[in-house]
Amino acid sequence: MERIRKIFIDCGAWTGDSIRAFKEYDDSYEIYAFECELRLKDDLKKLSVELEFNFINKAAWIADEKIKLYPGQGDLTQ
Numbered sequence: 001m002e003r004i005r006k007i008f009i010d011c012g013a014w015t016g017d018s019i020r021a022f023k024e025y026d027d028s029y030e031i032y033a034f035e036c037e038l039r040l041k042d043d044l045k046k047l048s049v050e051l052e053f054n055f056i057n058k059a060a061w062i063a064d065e066k067i068k069l070y071p072g073q074g075d076l077t078q
Helices: 017-025 038-051
Strands: 007-011 030-034 054-056
Touching: 007 017, 017 030, 017 038, 030 038, 038 054
Parallel strands: 007 030, 030 054
Antiparallel strands: none
């Protein structure tokens, strides 16, 4: 019998609050969390170890291209 993978993708993980809530609801999913905000990177890295999820410090988007996420504020994703 083929095993079905259960995956939760958080596109904009911010502080990880939705991940915490989801893991309390069901801890059997693989979790992939995307967040491009540099000031949240270190905290989310620590949380990803604590809660065992995959953290990707990038934005999720519909195309493979560069976009300005914060117009007028420079590129905060570098």
